[in-house]
Amino acid sequence: MESKNVQLNDSIFISLPGKGTSGLLWQYRIENDGVIDLERIDYEDDVHKIDSTIPVGTSIPEVFKITGQKKGSTKIFFEQRRPWEHGSPPYDTREFEINVD
Structure with a gap:
């Protein structure tokens, strides 16, 4: 399990390898509600503006934004x-322990 720290009301990002072209998506479950807010970042429309060398139809990483909502710790199960x-x-599968300071 990987540990990450985030400050209260601040955000960090987690990037997981994507396999969207084969229909695989990352789903998640948060152990303690209210400690963090988790949001999937949709940048698919901009990916070729960011890196024009990525071939069309290639799977791209899935990115999640985690914002500290209250001090404490929680786990995210992907x-x-x-x-x-x-x-x-x-x-x-991937597991992260998130500590909000």
Whole structure:
């Protein structure tokens, strides 16, 4: 499990490898509600403006913005899966412990 620190009312970003072209998306569950706010950042329309060498149709990383809402700690459990394949095991998993100071 990877640990990250964020200041109260400040934000950090987590980037996870994308496989969107195969239908895999990162889904998440937060252990303690209210400690952080988590938002998926959609930059797909801008990715080729950022790096024109990325071929069209290539999977891009999925980026999540985490904002500290109150002091404490929580865990985020990410699972990469196809949303329509209910009950199947995830393709990949990641866990983060987030400490808000």
